[in-house]
Amino acid sequence: MDSKDIIETFEGSIIQHGSYNDRIYLIKLAPEASSITPRNLIDLARNNNYSKIFAKVPECHSDIFSAAGFEAEARIPAFHAGKMTAVLMGFYLNAERAEEPDYGKMDEILKIAIEKQSIKSKCHLNNDFTLRICTEADAASMTNIYKTIFQSYPFPIHETTYILETMKNHVDYFGVEVNGRLVAVSSAEMDKQSSNAEMTDFATLPEWRGNGFAQCLLLQMEKAMKNKGIKTTYTIARAMSAGMNVTFSKTGYRFGGRLKNNTNISGNIESMNVWYKYLIG
Numbered sequence: 001m002d003s004k005d006i007i008e009t010f011e012g013s014i015i016q017h018g019s020y021n022d023r024i025y026l027i028k029l030a031p032e033a034s035s036i037t038p039r040n041l042i043d044l045a046r047n048n049n050y051s052k053i054f055a056k057v058p059e060c061h062s063d064i065f066s067a068a069g070f071e072a073e074a075r076i077p078a079f080h081a082g083k084m085t086a087v088l089m090g091f092y093l094n095a096e097r098a099e100e101p102d103y104g105k106m107d108e109i110l111k112i113a114i115e116k117q118s119i120k121s122k123c124h125l126n127n128d129f130t131l132r133i134c135t136e137a138d139a140a141s142m143t144n145i146y147k148t149i150f151q152s153y154p155f156p157i158h159e160t161t162y163i164l165e166t167m168k169n170h171v172d173y174f175g176v177e178v179n180g181r182l183v184a185v186s187s188a189e190m191d192k193q194s195s196n197a198e199m200t201d202f203a204t205l206p207e208w209r210g211n212g213f214a215q216c217l218l219l220q221m222e223k224a225m226k227n228k229g230i231k232t233t234y235t236i237a238r239a240m241s242a243g244m245n246v247t248f249s250k251t252g253y254r255f256g257g258r259l260k261n262n263t264n265i266s267g268n269i270e271s272m273n274v275w276y277k278y279l280i281g
Helices: 037-047 059-067 103-118 136-149 160-169 213-227 242-250
Strands: 006-010 013-018 023-028 052-058 071-080 084-092 129-133 171-178 181-191 196-204 232-238 254-265 268-278
Touching (some): 006 037, 013 037, 037 052, 037 059, 059 071, 059 084, 084 254, 129 213, 136 160, 136 181, 160 171, 196 213, 196 242, 213 232, 213 242, 232 242, 242 268
Parallel strands (some): 023 052, 196 232
Antiparallel strands (some): 006 013, 071 254, 129 171, 171 181, 232 268
Protein backbone atom coordinates (compact mmCIF):
# COMPACT_ATOMS: atom_id res chain seq x y z
CA MET A 1 0.00 0.00 0.00
CA ASP A 2 1.22 3.50 -0.83
CA SER A 3 2.31 5.61 2.12
CA LYS A 4 -0.06 8.40 1.17
CA ASP A 5 -2.59 9.50 -1.42
CA ILE A 6 -1.91 12.42 -3.72
CA ILE A 7 -3.74 15.73 -3.89
CA GLU A 8 -4.06 17.23 -7.36
CA THR A 9 -6.27 19.23 -9.69
CA PHE A 10 -8.80 17.32 -11.80
CA GLU A 11 -10.74 19.34 -14.40
CA GLY A 12 -10.32 22.41 -12.17
CA SER A 13 -11.50 20.60 -9.03
CA ILE A 14 -9.29 19.51 -6.12
CA ILE A 15 -9.16 15.79 -5.46
CA GLN A 16 -7.22 13.39 -3.26
CA HIS A 17 -6.82 9.82 -4.45
CA GLY A 18 -4.73 6.70 -4.05
CA SER A 19 -4.66 3.13 -2.76
CA TYR A 20 -4.07 4.24 0.86
CA ASN A 21 -7.73 5.18 1.34
CA ASP A 22 -8.72 3.14 -1.74
CA ARG A 23 -10.86 6.00 -2.98
CA ILE A 24 -11.15 9.33 -4.73
CA TYR A 25 -12.06 12.23 -2.45
CA LEU A 26 -13.47 15.25 -4.28
CA ILE A 27 -12.38 17.92 -1.82
CA LYS A 28 -13.53 21.01 -3.68
CA LEU A 29 -15.60 21.10 -6.86
CA ALA A 30 -14.64 23.69 -9.45
CA PRO A 31 -17.35 26.37 -9.84
CA GLU A 32 -17.26 25.77 -13.58
CA ALA A 33 -17.45 21.97 -13.27
CA SER A 34 -19.26 20.32 -16.17
CA SER A 35 -22.09 17.81 -16.02
CA ILE A 36 -19.71 15.04 -17.08
CA THR A 37 -17.34 15.52 -14.12
CA PRO A 38 -19.04 12.75 -12.06
CA ARG A 39 -18.69 10.27 -14.92
CA ASN A 40 -15.06 11.23 -15.41
CA LEU A 41 -14.40 10.65 -11.70
CA ILE A 42 -15.98 7.21 -12.00
CA ASP A 43 -13.74 6.45 -14.97
CA LEU A 44 -10.69 7.54 -12.98
CA ALA A 45 -11.75 5.31 -10.08
CA ARG A 46 -12.28 2.31 -12.37
CA ASN A 47 -8.94 2.83 -14.08
CA ASN A 48 -7.22 2.76 -10.68
CA ASN A 49 -9.37 -0.02 -9.18
CA TYR A 50 -10.61 2.17 -6.33
CA SER A 51 -13.69 0.96 -4.45
CA LYS A 52 -15.23 4.31 -3.46
CA ILE A 53 -15.62 7.92 -4.55
CA PHE A 54 -16.37 10.42 -1.79
CA ALA A 55 -17.56 13.80 -3.11
CA LYS A 56 -18.18 17.00 -1.14
CA VAL A 57 -20.27 19.21 -3.42
CA PRO A 58 -22.47 22.32 -3.17
CA GLU A 59 -26.14 21.37 -3.11
CA CYS A 60 -26.73 23.24 -6.37
CA HIS A 61 -24.43 20.77 -8.14
CA SER A 62 -25.62 17.61 -6.38
CA ASP A 63 -28.15 16.69 -9.06
CA ILE A 64 -25.46 15.91 -11.64
CA PHE A 65 -23.84 13.55 -9.15
CA SER A 66 -27.15 11.90 -8.26
CA ALA A 67 -27.81 11.36 -11.95
CA ALA A 68 -24.48 9.52 -12.21
CA GLY A 69 -25.35 7.17 -9.35
CA PHE A 70 -23.91 9.01 -6.34
CA GLU A 71 -25.93 8.85 -3.11
CA ALA A 72 -26.11 11.54 -0.44
CA GLU A 73 -24.61 10.26 2.83
CA ALA A 74 -24.43 13.50 4.85
CA ARG A 75 -25.22 17.20 4.67
CA ILE A 76 -23.62 20.29 6.19
CA PRO A 77 -26.00 23.28 6.06
CA ALA A 78 -24.53 26.79 5.62
CA PHE A 79 -21.23 25.25 4.49
CA HIS A 80 -20.47 27.67 1.67
CA ALA A 81 -20.17 31.26 2.93
CA GLY A 82 -22.74 30.53 5.63
CA LYS A 83 -25.44 29.92 3.00
CA MET A 84 -25.21 26.95 0.63
CA THR A 85 -25.50 23.40 1.97
CA ALA A 86 -22.71 20.94 1.20
CA VAL A 87 -23.83 17.44 0.24
CA LEU A 88 -21.38 14.64 1.00
CA MET A 89 -21.97 11.88 -1.52
CA GLY A 90 -20.71 8.36 -2.04
CA PHE A 91 -20.31 6.17 -5.11
CA TYR A 92 -19.31 2.54 -4.58
CA LEU A 93 -17.50 0.52 -7.19
CA ASN A 94 -17.96 -2.75 -5.30
CA ALA A 95 -20.68 -3.95 -2.96
CA GLU A 96 -18.34 -4.88 -0.11
CA ARG A 97 -17.18 -1.29 0.39
CA ALA A 98 -20.80 -0.26 1.00
CA GLU A 99 -21.43 -2.89 3.70
CA GLU A 100 -21.29 -1.94 7.40
CA PRO A 101 -21.23 -5.05 9.62
CA ASP A 102 -20.88 -2.85 12.74
CA TYR A 103 -23.78 -0.51 11.92
CA GLY A 104 -25.66 -1.57 15.07
CA LYS A 105 -22.75 -0.55 17.31
CA MET A 106 -22.30 2.70 15.38
CA ASP A 107 -25.99 3.54 15.82
CA GLU A 108 -25.70 2.84 19.54
CA ILE A 109 -22.70 5.20 19.85
CA LEU A 110 -24.55 7.87 17.89
CA LYS A 111 -27.60 7.58 20.16
CA ILE A 112 -25.42 8.01 23.24
CA ALA A 113 -23.72 11.05 21.71
CA ILE A 114 -27.00 12.75 20.76
CA GLU A 115 -28.37 12.17 24.27
CA LYS A 116 -25.40 14.18 25.60
CA GLN A 117 -26.38 17.32 23.66
CA SER A 118 -28.26 18.67 26.66
CA ILE A 119 -25.04 18.68 28.71
CA LYS A 120 -23.16 21.95 28.24
CA SER A 121 -19.47 21.37 27.62
CA LYS A 122 -16.89 23.09 29.79
CA CYS A 123 -13.13 23.16 30.01
CA HIS A 124 -11.51 22.29 33.32
CA LEU A 125 -7.73 22.43 33.06
CA ASN A 126 -5.64 22.79 36.20
CA ASN A 127 -2.65 25.09 36.38
CA ASP A 128 -0.24 22.35 35.28
CA PHE A 129 -1.56 22.54 31.71
CA THR A 130 -1.19 25.27 29.09
CA LEU A 131 -3.60 25.47 26.15
CA ARG A 132 -2.04 27.31 23.20
CA ILE A 133 -1.70 27.61 19.45
CA CYS A 134 1.16 25.57 18.01
CA THR A 135 4.11 27.07 16.13
CA GLU A 136 6.60 25.76 13.60
CA ALA A 137 8.90 24.82 16.49
CA ASP A 138 6.28 22.27 17.60
CA ALA A 139 6.09 20.39 14.29
CA ALA A 140 8.39 17.51 15.25
CA SER A 141 6.62 16.98 18.59
CA MET A 142 3.26 17.04 16.83
CA THR A 143 4.23 14.38 14.30
CA ASN A 144 5.55 12.20 17.13
CA ILE A 145 2.17 12.40 18.86
CA TYR A 146 0.35 11.51 15.64
CA LYS A 147 2.69 8.57 15.00
CA THR A 148 2.00 7.30 18.50
CA ILE A 149 -1.79 7.55 18.21
CA PHE A 150 -2.55 6.71 14.58
CA GLN A 151 -1.17 3.67 12.76
CA SER A 152 -2.60 5.18 9.59
CA TYR A 153 -4.32 8.45 8.70
CA PRO A 154 -6.04 9.83 5.58
CA PHE A 155 -3.62 12.76 5.34
CA PRO A 156 0.17 12.69 5.98
CA ILE A 157 0.19 14.22 9.47
CA HIS A 158 3.01 11.80 10.31
CA GLU A 159 5.33 13.99 8.23
CA THR A 160 6.83 17.16 9.70
CA THR A 161 7.03 18.75 6.25
CA TYR A 162 3.26 18.36 5.85
CA ILE A 163 2.59 19.97 9.23
CA LEU A 164 4.85 22.92 8.37
CA GLU A 165 3.39 23.38 4.90
CA THR A 166 -0.22 23.37 6.08
CA MET A 167 0.60 25.58 9.06
CA LYS A 168 1.86 28.26 6.68
CA ASN A 169 -1.19 28.06 4.46
CA HIS A 170 -4.60 27.19 5.86
CA VAL A 171 -4.37 25.17 9.08
CA ASP A 172 -4.14 26.40 12.67
CA TYR A 173 -2.83 23.78 15.09
CA PHE A 174 -3.57 23.80 18.82
CA GLY A 175 -1.98 21.94 21.70
CA VAL A 176 -2.00 21.21 25.41
CA GLU A 177 1.41 21.49 27.06
CA VAL A 178 2.67 20.23 30.41
CA ASN A 179 6.15 21.00 31.72
CA GLY A 180 7.16 22.31 28.31
CA ARG A 181 6.01 19.15 26.50
CA LEU A 182 3.05 18.81 24.11
CA VAL A 183 0.74 16.00 25.19
CA ALA A 184 -2.36 16.69 23.06
CA VAL A 185 -2.95 18.36 19.68
CA SER A 186 -5.70 19.23 17.21
CA SER A 187 -6.19 21.35 14.11
CA ALA A 188 -8.63 23.69 12.38
CA GLU A 189 -8.38 23.38 8.61
CA MET A 190 -9.82 26.55 7.11
CA ASP A 191 -11.46 27.26 3.77
CA LYS A 192 -11.45 31.02 4.15
CA GLN A 193 -13.09 31.58 0.76
CA SER A 194 -16.13 29.55 1.83
CA SER A 195 -15.88 30.63 5.49
CA ASN A 196 -15.82 27.13 6.97
CA ALA A 197 -13.31 25.06 8.93
CA GLU A 198 -12.88 21.36 9.66
CA MET A 199 -12.08 20.65 13.31
CA THR A 200 -9.86 17.61 13.11
CA ASP A 201 -6.61 15.76 13.95
CA PHE A 202 -7.39 15.36 17.67
CA ALA A 203 -4.79 13.25 19.45
CA THR A 204 -3.86 12.84 23.13
CA LEU A 205 -0.97 10.72 24.34
CA PRO A 206 -2.34 7.60 26.13
CA GLU A 207 -0.93 8.47 29.54
CA TRP A 208 -2.70 11.86 29.49
CA ARG A 209 -6.18 10.72 28.47
CA GLY A 210 -9.10 11.38 30.79
CA ASN A 211 -8.24 15.04 31.36
CA GLY A 212 -10.83 16.44 28.92
CA PHE A 213 -8.21 17.84 26.56
CA ALA A 214 -10.30 17.30 23.40
CA GLN A 215 -13.17 19.35 24.83
CA CYS A 216 -10.80 22.16 25.84
CA LEU A 217 -9.06 22.15 22.47
CA LEU A 218 -12.36 22.27 20.60
CA LEU A 219 -13.68 25.21 22.62
CA GLN A 220 -10.41 27.11 22.09
CA MET A 221 -10.48 26.34 18.35
CA GLU A 222 -14.02 27.67 18.07
CA LYS A 223 -13.01 30.97 19.67
CA ALA A 224 -10.10 31.30 17.26
CA MET A 225 -12.22 30.47 14.21
CA LYS A 226 -14.97 32.89 15.22
CA ASN A 227 -12.36 35.64 15.59
CA LYS A 228 -11.25 34.90 12.02
CA GLY A 229 -14.78 35.24 10.67
CA ILE A 230 -15.35 31.52 10.07
CA LYS A 231 -19.11 30.93 9.98
CA THR A 232 -19.47 27.15 10.02
CA THR A 233 -17.31 24.45 11.60
CA TYR A 234 -17.61 20.72 11.12
CA THR A 235 -15.85 17.44 11.74
CA ILE A 236 -15.66 13.99 10.22
CA ALA A 237 -15.28 11.72 13.26
CA ARG A 238 -14.79 7.97 13.51
CA ALA A 239 -18.25 6.43 13.91
CA MET A 240 -16.85 3.83 16.33
CA SER A 241 -15.24 6.45 18.61
CA ALA A 242 -17.71 7.20 21.38
CA GLY A 243 -15.40 9.80 22.94
CA MET A 244 -15.05 12.06 19.90
CA ASN A 245 -18.73 11.85 18.95
CA VAL A 246 -19.74 12.78 22.50
CA THR A 247 -17.18 15.62 22.54
CA PHE A 248 -18.74 17.26 19.49
CA SER A 249 -22.33 16.59 20.52
CA LYS A 250 -21.77 18.17 23.96
CA THR A 251 -20.25 21.23 22.29
CA GLY A 252 -23.45 21.89 20.35
CA TYR A 253 -22.66 20.17 17.05
CA ARG A 254 -25.49 18.58 15.07
CA PHE A 255 -25.31 15.21 13.36
CA GLY A 256 -25.19 15.48 9.57
CA GLY A 257 -24.93 11.85 8.47
CA ARG A 258 -22.54 8.91 8.21
CA LEU A 259 -19.97 8.23 5.49
CA LYS A 260 -19.78 4.47 4.98
CA ASN A 261 -16.33 2.85 5.02
CA ASN A 262 -14.78 6.15 4.11
CA THR A 263 -11.38 6.66 5.69
CA ASN A 264 -8.17 4.75 6.40
CA ILE A 265 -7.46 5.53 10.03
CA SER A 266 -5.60 3.51 12.67
CA GLY A 267 -5.00 0.66 10.23
CA ASN A 268 -8.54 0.13 8.92
CA ILE A 269 -11.06 1.66 6.55
CA GLU A 270 -13.69 3.11 8.89
CA SER A 271 -17.11 4.73 8.67
CA MET A 272 -17.20 8.37 9.74
CA ASN A 273 -19.86 10.59 11.33
CA VAL A 274 -20.33 14.17 10.17
CA TRP A 275 -21.07 16.88 12.76
CA TYR A 276 -21.53 20.61 12.13
CA LYS A 277 -22.09 23.88 13.99
CA TYR A 278 -22.85 27.50 13.08
CA LEU A 279 -20.45 29.87 14.80
CA ILE A 280 -21.82 33.03 13.20
CA GLY A 281 -25.45 33.27 12.17
